[in-house]
Amino acid sequence: MQNKSWLMRFAAGLGLAVAMAMSPAARAETPKDVLVIGHVAELQTLDPAQAVTISDFRILCNMYEGLLHYKDQTLNVEPGLATSWTISDDGKTYTFKLRQGVKFHDGSEFDADAVKFNLDRVTDKNSPYKDTGPFPFVFELGPIANTEVIDKYTVAIHLSAPYSPMLTMLAGSIGGLVGISPAAVKQYGKEFSRHGGGTGPFKFKLWESNQRVVLEANPDYWGGAPKLKGLVFRPIIDENARVSEMLSGGTDITIEVPPDNVATFTSNAGFKFYEQSGPHLWYLLLNTKEKPFNDKLVRQAANYAINKDALVSQILKGTANVAAGPTPPAFAWAHDNDLKPYPYDPNMAKDLLKKAGYPDGVDVTFYVTESGSGMLSPVIMGTAIQADLAAVGIRAKIETYEWNTFLGKIIPGMEGKANIAELSFMTQDPDMHPFLALKTGAPVNSGYYSNPEVDALIEQGRAVADPAARAPIYKKLQQILADDAPWVYIANWKQNSVAAASVKGYSLQPSFLTPFYTTYKE
C-alpha cells in the first residue's frame, strides 16, 4: 500500500502547515489608542466638495470642519471656524467673523481668503480650480452669488435669493468644504481627492484601496488634540462580514448593524448598542396625476391601509420609528410633535375607497427597488405593503428594479409607468425635500403633486432666516401634507451602531455624521 502511505504523509504535512498558520491566537485586538471602525463602503474621495455619500462624510467630518458645527446630539448650529455671524435684513448676505490662529494640516493659515478660495472654487464658473470637480452637491449651499473678503478674519457670503437653510448647510457635511486648505488644492490639483487637507482634529495619513483609510491625531487642533492617536476606517461592505468582524474583535465600532443582528449585540455585555433617529423618511410616492391617486380619498385610504407598526417592528426589527408626516422628528425645532401617524384602519381605508368610487377596489402598479441608499429592506417591505393594500382592495402589481435603474425611471416622472413607488430621503434641513419634491413643477416632483398653499409655505420657509420664525411655517406645512397625503408616510430610520464596551465618549448624531474627537478607549 505504497499509495496510501504517500497520501498519509501528504495529509500529515498539510495538517501541520495549517496548524502552524493558525497557531497564533487569531482573535484580533486593536491597539488602545487607535479606533478601528467597520465602515459600510469604500472611501471615494478625501475632498468634501466632491464627496457624495454619507459614508464618505462620516470619515471627512473628522478631517474638516465648516464655519459652523452642529451642537452635540442636535441639528442646531454653534460656532465652528466662524465665531459669530450676522444675517442682513433681506436674508441675502451672511457675514462671518472667523476664528483666529487656526492652522491647516499643512501649516498654512485659515483666513477669509481661504473661505473665498473654497467657495469660489465650487461656485464660480471662471475659477481656475473649477476642473478639480465636479461638485455634485454644492447646490445644497444655496444660490451663492459671490464671496467677499471684508478683512483678514471677516467674510461675507452674498446670495442671489434668500435661503434660510444656509446655516444648517454650512454646519453639515457639504459645509466642510469651506475648511479645505487652498495650498493643498493648489499643490495637488485633481489629485487633491487622494490627499485632502483641512483644519479638523484628525489629519490624513494613509489610504489603501479597499483595505483601510488611516487618520492620525492633529496635535495642533485649535480645540486641543483629540484623545485618540488615530482612526482606522475599514471598508466592510457585506453586512454579515461587518458583524463577523465586530464579533471577532477586528473592529471597535460598527456603523449600521443589520436588523437581524441587533439582538446579537444587545444581549452581549461586551458591546454597547447605540441608536439615533435621523433626518430620514421612508415613504411611498404616489402618482397624483393619474387615477386612482389623483383623488385625495384614495391617497388617505392607502395611508390607513398599511400597518406601519408591523413593518417597523417585524421587518425593520425596531431600527426605525413610524413616521407621521414629511418632516422627520430629528429636526426637533421644526417637527410638529402633535402630528400623529395615520392609524392602521383597514375598514376606514375600504370606506374611503368606496366613497372615492372604487367599491370593487382598483389595480395599480407599484415600483419596488432591490436596494438603495436609505431604502432599508425595500423588497420585503414592498411585499408586506402589497399585502396590506390588497386587503383593502388596492391590488398592486409589483415591478422590481435595481436602484439606479429605479431612479432613472422614477425621477423624470411616474406618468404612464407607476402609481406607487418606494422612496426615501435624508437631508439636513426641513426645506430641502419639500422644495425639490413637493413644490408644483419642482425638479424631482415625480408624483406631480401640486397645492398652491403648500407652494406658498415652502417659499415662505426659505425666506425667513430665524429658526424660531421658521418653525411655525414647517409645522403648518406638515399638517397640510399629512392630511392631503401626497405620500404614504412609513418610517423614520434610526441609525444604529455597536461599539466594544471599552469605547467611551462616543455617540451617534442626528446628522448621521460620526465625529470621533471626544472618543477614547478604556
Next chain:
Amino acid sequence: MLNYTFHRLLLMAPVLFGVTVVVFLVISLIPGDPAHAILGTFATPENVKELNAALGLDKPLPEQYVIWIGHVLTGDFGRSYVLHRPVIVEIGDRLFPTLLLAGTALVLSSVFGILFGIIAAVRQNGWQDKLITVTVLIGISTPSFWLGILLIFWFGVRLAWLPVGGMVDLFGDGGFADLVRHLILPSFALAAVAGAVLVRLTRGSMLEVLRQDYIRTARAKGLSERSVIYKHAFRNAFINVIPVLGIEAGFVLGGAVYIETVFQWPGIGRMLVQAISTRDILLVQGGVLIIAVAYVFINLVTDLAQSVLDPRIRRK
C-alpha cells in the same frame, strides 16, 4: 508550433475588441446613468445635465466609445469618477490580490481535484470512491459565497482560528505568515467548487484510460501499480483535463467577484461590484478588459500546453 502560437495571438485581438464593445454597450444602455447614481433622489434634470457634462457623458455613445478606445490604445484607461484616480492605478493596486487569491484557489483545486480524482478512479466503487463522490456532489451544489459565510462563522467567529476577512492584519507586521492566514479561508471557499468539478472529470478520464489495452499490457509487463497509474494512465488522462484547467481559471477569476466581497479581499472582483453599482463606466471597462485579457491568455496557454503534450492538436 511558432506558427500556431502566432495564429492564436492574432485571434485574441477581435475577442478583446468584442468584449469592450459588449461591456460598453451593456453598461451604457441599462437605465440610470452615473449622474443618477451620484445624485440619488436629488437628481434634478439641471443637476444631471451639469454633472454629465462635467463627466464627459453628454456626448453620443459611439463617440464616447471611440474616445475611450483611442485612449486605451495609448495606455490611458481614463479616470474613475467615483474613486477620483486613474483607472490603471486602481487596477494596478488590485491586480496582485486577485491574482494571488485566484492563483492559490486554482493550485489548490487542481492539486486536490486531480489527486482525489485519481484515487476515486483507482478505487472505483471502494469506500474511498464513494466518500469522494458524495463529498464532490456536496461541493458542486454549494454556492461558494455561502460556503464562505459558513467558514467565516466557524473558523473566524466561533473558533477564532483565522481572520474573518481582509488581506493583512492592520496592526501586524504584514509578513508572509500573516498573508497566508488571511488567504486560507477565501482560497478554500473559492477552490471547493472548482476542485469538485475537477475530481469528477479526472475520475471519468482516468477510468476510461484504465480500461485501455496498453494499461493491461503495462500491468502484464510487471510494472508497479504506481508506475502504471501515474506514468501510463494519468499522462493520457491529463490531456483531457488541461483544457478544463483553463475554464477553471476563468471560473475562479469570476468567482473571485463574490468571494472577495464576502471576505473583504481588496481585489478586482470587489472593485467591479462597486463600480457597476455606481455606474463607474471607465472602471468597469478597465476591470473587465483586464479579466478578459487574463482569461484569453490563460486559454492560450492551456491550448499551447495541450498541443505540446498531444502533437495531434497542432496538426489539425
